[in-house]
Amino acid sequence: MTRVLVGWIPDWPVVAVLGAEPDPGRLAAVAERARILAASGAARAAGVRGGQKVRSAQALVADLEVFERDLDAEAKAFEPVADAVGALAAHLEVVRPGVLALAAAGAARFHGGEEVLAERVMDAVEAIGHPCRVGIADGLFAARLAARAQRIVPAGESARFLAAHPVAELGDGRLADLLGRLGLVTLGQFAALPAASVAERFGHDGVLAHRLARGLEARPVVARPPGADLTVEERFEQPVMLAEPLAFTARGLAQRLHAGLAGAGLACERVEVEVECADGTTASRAWRHEGVLSVGAVADRVRWQLQAWQQRAVFDEDAGGVVALRLLPDGLVRDPGRQLSLEDGDQETRARAERAIARVQAILGHHAPVTVELAGGRAPADRVVRTPWGDAHRERRADGPWPGRLPAPSPTHVPARPRPVRLLDADGRDVQVSARAEIHHAPVHLVLGPDDTARVTGWAGPWPEQERWWDPEEARRTARLQVTVEDGRALLLAVTAGRWHLEGDYDT
Known part of the structure; x- marks a missing residue:
């Protein structure tokens, strides 16, 4: 196993927003998808925690x-940190803004030992105004956890170091929930399971997580095919001095990179971004992903790096602008396979579609165009998984047990957001569903809007559902009802916390 040093700046999203040496008493937090991602020291002291709902x-x-989180701003602000540490060791990699890694063995020999190397990395980061924690261990996963504890884990001891950590550290919330329900709450307990049993029960993602829990790399690195040149390059007749047009080109380069890797049956965990300027100077930075880099992930990292370089005038008028942009893959692994779309039709048709979608992403952002997959779930909307174009779908088994799942047929139309409605009994009272999933007063009227009230002519259900009962903040009880109304419409209704809403309708 490779010895890896990880440098970590705690709460980097907040640091990037507030700048170096912020007011220590400032109560600030950064949110993503309505949940707290990171908080300042003062906010944490007041009780704010990562993962907490913003309103709470x-x-x-x-x-x-x-x-709101701004990854572009985080990447720009992190560039001086990467430069400072990069001056101490070769082959530095940015894992994500706020976290960097480097191969520790050679750098430790040069600086006189791992302890000395760790001290010098911390000093370099603190010299530009940021607190830094450093960890060294066998493999990136163990080193990242060692950085939190500011520890140097002896060679060969990563599995023992990891054993006491909770399974939530694997980063897969669904797998962690499932393991917890099975009584496997630590990485050591999970690692003790036979690999064959893990593969049979938890599938491909479970196998990767099991390797991490055992102190191994998730995917064994493979040798580059003899004579294979997997680097992709775009040269420009006119030098480019702005990041945006370069980022647009990077999307096409990322697709070419993945096509070349796929042709060799490979994927990559690291990619080096390199620009060549008109005056002959070059700049490069390696980015790593805690997993396999998808087309979208590569394009995002190239964009972040180009914006950071533009801010630091790496390819300004003095340098003459960029004349070549290159992507060099590294950390090659066997391709685990990706969920693709637009597979029907000839190659030219697919290529035109991909170019059009890449242009949409360049204009509207990576998450604008999506692919859709039908997966497992209870509510109709939960079964539709939308993934940014080019990324791998997250597996959610459709054939798994889904207690409370709505029986067939499924609704024909599902609104993007459930629409509030009122379901009334004969006396005009809201229909209630008891804890035993019983309706004591039959529904008679359905109020869909100010001028849309219909008489209920039939109904079926309710189908109760209780989710995350073990988590007081996330627990939710829902019951669903199929109803028909006098004008012939068939509708799917759901009630949560006493409030009814429309979840879908059926063609009749």
């Missing part, structure tokens, strides 16, 4: 400033 955090701390 604001109810706890009335003066809390909440900022």
Whole structure:
């Protein structure tokens, strides 16, 4: 196993927003998808925690400033940190803004030992105004956890170090929930399972997580095919001095990179971004992903790096602009396979579609165009998984047990957002579903809007569903009802916390 050093700046999203040496008493947090991602020291002292709902955090701390996450800004702000550490060792990799890694063995020999190397990395980061924690261990996963504890794990001891950590550290919330329900709450307990049994019960993702829990790399690195040149390059007749047109080109380069790797049956965990300027100077930076880099992930990292270089005038008028952009894959692994779409039709048709979608992504952002997959779930909307174009779908087994799942047939139309409605009994009272999933007063009227009230002519159900009962903040009880109304419409209704809403309708 390779010895890896990881440098980690805690709460980097907040640091990037507030800048170096912020007011220590400032109550601030960064949110993503309505949940707290990171918080300042003062906010944490007041009780704000990562993963907390924004409204819960604001109810706890009335003066809390909440900022939406901005990955582009985080990457730009992290570039000086990467430069400072890169001056100490070759082959530095940015895992994500706020976390960097480097091969520790050679750098430790040069600086006089792992302890000395760790001290120098911390000093270099702290010299530009940021606190830094450093960890060294066998493999990236163990080194990342060692950085949190600011530890150097002896060679060969990563599995023992990992054993006491909770399974949530694997980063897969669904797998962690399932393992917890099975009584496997630590990485050591999970690692003790036979690999064959893990593969049979948890599938491909479970096998990768099991390798991490055992202190191994998730995917064994393979040798580059003899004579294979997997680097992709775009040269420009006119030098380019702006990041945006380069980022647009990077999307096409990322697709070419993946096509070349796929042709060799490979994928990559690291990619080096390199620009060549008109004056002959070059700049490069390696980015790593905690998994296999998809087309979208590569394009995002290239964009972040180009924006950071533009901010630092790497390819300004003095340098003459960029004349070549290159992507060099590294950390090659066997291709685990990806969920693709648009497979029907000839190659030219697919190529035109991919070019059009890449242009949409360049204009609207990576997450705008999506592919859709039908997966497992209870509610109709839950069964539709939307994934940014080019990324791998997250597996959610459709054939798994889904207690409370709505029986066939499924609704023909499912709105993007459930629409509030009222379901009334003969006396005009809201219909209630008891804890035993019983309706004591039959529905008679359905109020769909100010001028849309219909008489209920038939109904079926309810089908109860209780989710995440073990988590007080996330627990939810829902019951669904199929109803028909006098004008012939057939509708799917759901009630949560006493409020009814429309979840879908059926063609009749």
